[in-house]
Amino acid sequence: MKIAEIKELTTGELQERLVALMxxxxxxxxxxxxxxxxxxxxxxxxxxxxxxxxxxxAQRSINND
Structure with missing residues (x-):
């Protein structure tokens, strides 16, 4: 999965994808x-x-704070 594809996903989708990949x-x-x-x-x-x-x-959580 490329970084550009990852950036397009929402935070919720990323968390779901992370759990599945782990x-x-x-x-x-x-x-x-x-x-x-x-x-x-x-x-x-x-x-x-x-x-x-x-x-x-992590970048998104820093930018949101």
């Missing part, structure tokens, strides 16, 4: 520990997307 990341991490994922770079991409969303949410 659950997906946790599940993939468990799957990877049991048996190797077909594409292990998915974990890195999910981590980075989660970080991008957290960054945008």
């Amino acid at each position: 659950a997906e990341y946790d599940q993939k991490r468990i799957d990877h520990s049991v048996s190797s994922l077909e594409n292990p770079s998915e974990l890195k991409n999910l981590r980075r997307t989660i970080a991008r969303i957290n960054t945008i949410l």
Whole structure:
């Protein structure tokens, strides 16, 4: 997910997306520990997307205060 796409979403949508991505990341991490994922770079991409969303949410909370 690109940063431009993330900025277009509302705060509520970002929070929902963040919860879903964190659950997906946790599940993939468990799957990877049991048996190797077909594409292990998915974990890195999910981590980075989660970080991008957290960054945008933090920026919005600072701007609103």
